[in-house]
Amino acid sequence: MSGTTPGQHTVDVDGVPVSYHVAGSGPVCLVHPGGPGFTSGYLRMPAVEEHLTTVYVDPIGTGTSGRLPGHPHGYTRERYARAVAGVLDDLDVPRAHLLGHSHGGFVAQYCALHLADRLAGVVLYDSAPMTGPDFFAETGRNVDEFARSHADNPELPAVLDAWGSVPAVTDDEAFAQVARGILPLYFADFWGRTAEYAEFVASIAGAHISGLDDDGVPAFFDDRPVLGSITVDTLVLVGRHDFICGPRWADELHRGIPASKLVVLDDSGHFGHVEQPAEFAEAVVEFVLATT
Numbered sequence: 001m002s003g004t005t006p007g008q009h010t011v012d013v014d015g016v017p018v019s020y021h022v023a024g025s026g027p028v029c030l031v032h033p034g035g036p037g038f039t040s041g042y043l044r045m046p047a048v049e050e051h052l053t054t055v056y057v058d059p060i061g062t063g064t065s066g067r068l069p070g071h072p073h074g075y076t077r078e079r080y081a082r083a084v085a086g087v088l089d090d091l092d093v094p095r096a097h098l099l100g101h102s103h104g105g106f107v108a109q110y111c112a113l114h115l116a117d118r119l120a121g122v123v124l125y126d127s128a129p130m131t132g133p134d135f136f137a138e139t140g141r142n143v144d145e146f147a148r149s150h151a152d153n154p155e156l157p158a159v160l161d162a163w164g165s166v167p168a169v170t171d172d173e174a175f176a177q178v179a180r181g182i183l184p185l186y187f188a189d190f191w192g193r194t195a196e197y198a199e200f201v202a203s204i205a206g207a208h209i210s211g212l213d214d215d216g217v218p219a220f221f222d223d224r225p226v227l228g229s230i231t232v233d234t235l236v237l238v239g240r241h242d243f244i245c246g247p248r249w250a251d252e253l254h255r256g257i258p259a260s261k262l263v264v265l266d267d268s269g270h271f272g273h274v275e276q277p278a279e280f281a282e283a284v285v286e287f288v289l290a291t292t
Helices: 077-091 103-114 133-149 156-164 172-181 198-203 224-229 247-256 277-291
Strands: 007-013 016-023 028-032 053-058 096-101 119-125 234-239 260-265
Touching (some): 028 077, 028 103, 077 103, 096 103, 096 277, 133 156, 224 247, 234 247, 247 260
Parallel strands (some): 028 096, 119 234
């Protein structure tokens, strides 16, 4: 069975099974979810599948993909990129597009730097050019602003408690529970559209990934000095109200990557494919078709 045949597939990469699901038809676009730790279910994009062969990858350590020997540690961008390369080999296409969301965008940036000959283009969807103290300080300021803006909402304390518990997560069950608890932070208007987002909330699943390398060191990165060497056509796609990988970081990516286009979804937070699905699909499909 061809790797691009619709349905579930698994490929062995360095002794670790990597699962991916194929849907739709047209030019091939791999989709790498965020986290780290989320399975790909939350990232389904039916409007994109109408135009593209959409390949949803379950990152190593999540879903039906295998785990590294040192789980939950060792999940670096280099390891994720090797898994992406293995899926590309299994698809048996000369080049493909790669869409990375959030932490998946960090992986896509790494692939743009190290797997450029395998890629027709990359979509950096709510990504950032670096992580570390400055990144987390910006996130903290945005959480404080969210709290001020929703101070009268009786559900706010539960969201802030869940956010504060993120560093204490140590197992898969807690990961999913906390992820659902902090979702209001990630939307432009979660409480105003709760019923509309119920199916999305139910799709949230994943595994606890520590964010530490094999030596127990935080896997922070700073791509800013090398963004200018990215030659792959790039779409930087961001929600205007994204509190964690928002317009500040999108602007830095766009300014730093020579062959890049910036699209801002004005009524979205971190999940534009759910908040503004038509506008999101239009931006992605137009970019992929123009760079295929």
